[in-house]
Amino acid sequence: xxxxxQSPRHEVTEMGQEVTLRCKPISGHNSLFWYRQTMMRGLELxxxxxxxVPIDDSGMPEDRFSAKMPNASFSTLKIQPSEPxxxxxxxxxxxxxxxxxxxxxxxxxxxxxxx
Amino acid sequence: xESVGLHLPTLSVQEGDNSIINCAYSNSASDYFIWYKxxxxxxxxxxxxxxxxMDKRQGQRVTVLLNKTVKHLSLQIAATQPxxxxxxxxxxxxxxxRQLTFGSGTQLTVLP
Numbered sequence: 001x002x003x004x005x006q007s008p009r010h011e012v013t014e015m016g017q018e019v020t021l022r023c024k025p026i027s028g029h030n031s032l033f034w035y036r037q038t039m040m041r042g043l044e045l046x047x048x049x050x051x052x053v054p055i056d057d058s059g060m061p062e063d064r065f066s067a068k069m070p071n072a073s074f075s076t077l078k079i080q081p082s083e084p085x086x087x088x089x090x091x092x093x094x095x096x097x098x099x100x101x102x103x104x105x106x107x108x109x110x111x112x113x114x115x
Numbered sequence: 116x117e118s119v120g121l122h123l124p125t126l127s128v129q130e131g132d133n134s135i136i137n138c139a140y141s142n143s144a145s146d147y148f149i150w151y152k153x154x155x156x157x158x159x160x161x162x163x164x165x166x167x168x169m170d171k172r173q174g175q176r177v178t179v180l181l182n183k184t185v186k187h188l189s190l191q192i193a194a195t196q197p198x199x200x201x202x203x204x205x206x207x208x209x210x211x212x213r214q215l216t217f218g219s220g221t222q223l224t225v226l227p
Contacts, residue, residue, distance in 0.1 A: 004158075031213050043159070043204065043217040056214060091158050095213065102147055102208070104215060106158030 002026075004107035006092050012113045018080040021110045024073055025094030033104060034067055034077050035091040043091075049075065050097075082114045123202065125222045134192040136221045138205035141186065145207035149215065150179060150190045154201045162190070162203075192223075200225045 005024040013019055025032050033048040047057040049069045057067070064083070069075040079086055089111050093104040128134045140148070146167040151159035165172045165179045165188075172179050178191040188205050202222050206215040 033214065042219045045214050045216075048214055050213060093158075102164060103149065103161045106151075106160070109158050 004092055004094050004105055006090075006107035006110050008110060009108065010111045010113075012115065013082055014115050015083055016081045017114075018078065019082045019086075019112060019114075021077040021090050021092075021112070023075045023077070023092030023107060025075070025092070026096075026105055027073065028096065029094035029105070030072070030097035031095040031104075032069060032075050033093040033095070034075070035093065035106075036088045037091060037109070038088045046077070079112075082112075084114045087112055087114050123220050123222045125224065127224045127226055128195050129226050130195060130197060132195055134190075134195045134199070134223060136190045136192075136203050136223065138188040138190075138218050138221075139186060140188060140205070140207045140218070142207060142209055142216070143183075143186065144209040146210065147208040148179070148181060148188050149206045149208075150177075150188075151204045151206065151217075152199075152201045153204065153220070159204060195223075195225050197225050197227070199223060 007022045031050050034046040035043055036046055037043045046059045047067045048055055052069045065079055067077045089109045091106050091109045093106045095104045149164040150162040152162050153159045163174045163177050163179050165181050170181050176193045180189045192199055202220040204217050204220045206217045208215050
């Protein structure tokens with residue numbers, strides 16, 4: 001059982017560059033969540049998908065952030081252009097759609113540093 | 116200048132003692148609660164959950180207590196071990212919502 005897979009694990013980029021974070025949810029899970037974690041704000045939900053459809057993106061900070069889920073096994077979170085205040089750890093989590101399956105399984109995270 | 120950020124509550128316990136981590140929630144409509152453990156450099160990991168129709172649930176070395184009257188949740192860890200050192204988050208969910216709302220976390224340090 002591979003769990004949620006995220007890549008890259010670490011990303012260092014310069015302000016203004018485009019950043020793409022990737023996530024592969026657990027096979028069979030139909031909900032996918034993107035979170036951002038910082039010391040200032042803790043763990044924040046950015047967006048979540050159900051059956052590949054974005055359901056709630058109210059946590060996305062601004063238009064520089066976008067997320068897609070082209071199929072059930074892949075999602076991306078893109079930041080364009082990136083800014084130093086975007087530096088954080090970004091987590092992807094997935095959840096089964098089965099009744100009683102409430103637990104979200106988190107990936108290892110991507111640590112993003114924008115210089 | 117001084118940096119401003121979340122000041123995580125901290126709890127230090129001796130190895131072998133019991134730990135109690137507390138969490139207050141604000142949404143009276145929340146019907147599901149979950150505790151996660153996050154070790155340094157890793158993603159949050161599920162520990163135990165509880166529905167609002169229960170007031171206690173036990174797992175292996177862990178117990179979650181729910182007091183809906185005062186909107187309070189606690190996690191008890193028996194015989195705390197060094198491997199229990201981590202940040203512990205409570206999270207809540209209301210109704211049919213799929214998203215969880217996370218608390219700010221508590222840093223647990225186990226002393227040898």
